[in-house]
Amino acid sequence: MMLLTTEEISALKLSFGFSVCAATIGTIGSIALGFFLSRSRIRGKWIIESVANLPLVLPPVVTGYILLVLLAPSGPIGKILEGLGFKIIFTPYAAIVAAAVVSFPLALRTIKLSFDSINNEIEKTARTLGASKTSVFFEITLPLAKNGIIAGWLLAFARSLGEFGATIMIAGNIAGRTQTIPLAIFSKATQPGGIDQSWRLVVLSIIISCIAIAFGEIIGKGKFPKLRKNPEKNKDERDINFYTGKERLVGKNG
Numbered sequence: 668m669m670l671l672t673t674e675e676i677s678a679l680k681l682s683f684g685f686s687v688c689a690a691t692i693g694t695i696g697s698i699a700l701g702f703f704l705s706r707s708r709i710r711g712k713w714i715i716e717s718v719a720n721l722p723l724v725l726p727p728v729v730t731g732y733i734l735l736v737l738l739a740p741s742g743p744i745g746k747i748l749e750g751l752g753f754k755i756i757f758t759p760y761a762a763i764v765a766a767a768v769v770s771f772p773l774a775l776r777t778i779k780l781s782f783d784s785i786n787n788e789i790e791k792t793a794r795t796l797g798a799s800k801t802s803v804f805f806e807i808t809l810p811l812a813k814n815g816i817i818a819g820w821l822l823a824f825a826r827s828l829g830e831f832g833a834t835i836m837i838a839g840n841i842a843g844r845t846q847t848i849p850l851a852i853f854s855k856a857t858q859p860g861g862i863d864q865s866w867r868l869v870v871l872s873i874i875i876s877c878i879a880i881a882f883g884e885i886i887g888k889g890k891f892p893k894l895r896k897n898p899e900k901n902k903d904e905r906d907i908n909f910y911t912g913k914e915r916l917v918g919k920n921g
Contacts, residue, residue, distance in 0.1 A: 675868055677843050678851035685759070685847060686827035689766035690774070694820045697774040702808070705782035723772035730769055731836025738764070738837060761838035762845045766827035773826050774819035777883075781815020782808070814886050821883035825876045848872050 671679065704716055722730050738755045739745045748755060755761050785808060793803045809816070831849040838845040840854060852868050855861035 671867060674842060675851065678846050678848050678868065679871065681759070681762070681843075681845070682828055682847040682849075685762045685766055686824050688763045689770055689827040689830075690820050690823035692763070692767045693771040693774045693823045694778070694816065696771065697778045697819055697823075698809075698816060701775055701779035702782055702804070705779050706787070719775055720772045722769050723776075727769055727830065727832025728836060731765060731833035734761075734765060734768065734833060734837050756837055757839045757841070757845070759838070759845055762834050762847065765833035765837055766830045769830050769833050770823035770826035774823040777819035777822055778812065778815050781812040781819075784815070785811045818883040818886045821879045821886070825879035825883070828872065828876055828879070 700715075700719060704712060735756070736742050737744045738748070738761070740749045740754070740756070745756070755764060789811075790803050790807060793807055794800070798806070828847075829849060830847070831853065834845070834847060835850060835853075840846055840850045842851075842854075846854070848868050848871065852865045852872075855865035855868075858864075
């Protein structure tokens with residue numbers, strides 16, 4: 668059995684807690700922005716999407732540098748927080764923020780695709796039947812997109828587990844406080860003989876990430892019911908309950 672040291676257990680707990688918080692925050696933001704990007708027809712929408720996806724292509728250290736500039740006590744956001752008596756830099760909150768920002772694009776892309784896969788004729792028909800926009804969103808759109816939302820959360824969680832560059836920039840590497848699994852591995856690997864001591868955390872990281880990604884892929888492949896715009900004659904059609912998102916097959920004679 669693979670036994671972990673107290674330091675490794677602490678890093679594992681912090682990584683898991685930070686990743687859950689970061690993935691949840693990122694998923695909530697991704698639902699709002701993903702729905703807007705999927706349904707909006709405004710010009711320049713691609714600019715918003717490009718900016719939101721920047722952490723996906725930027726080196727994590729660059730993302731961390733930008734966050735450091737913004738959240739430091741002398742930064743624009745940091746000054747406001749400092750005035751409220753709230754500090755983020757080099758605290759556990761900083762680790763959550765770093766992981767949330769870096770993993771956000773993965774959740775956004777997956778959730779937006781799930782919204783895109785829903786035929787908006789379903790939503791339009793529900794509106795004509797008297798349902799409010801809020802009811803349509805919470806009772807139809809979200810249930811139909813739930814597979815994508817769960818998959819997005821799992822991918823963001825897996826990415827948060829492996830976050831290193833941005834985290835060390837704004838949260839530091841404080842054992843028992845901000846030291847996550849990647850930071851603990853880095854600390855051990857830079858010590859004499861540390862590479863041989865860090866294999867347990869490496870194996871744990873691989874196992875947890877593989878499980879999260881596998882579940883994300885499995886759930887993300889779920890099919891989303893669609894309303895056929897031009898159903899062919901003499902073939903079964905899908906009858907959608909517009910208030911539950913459920914469907915049943917109806918023969919050509921009803």
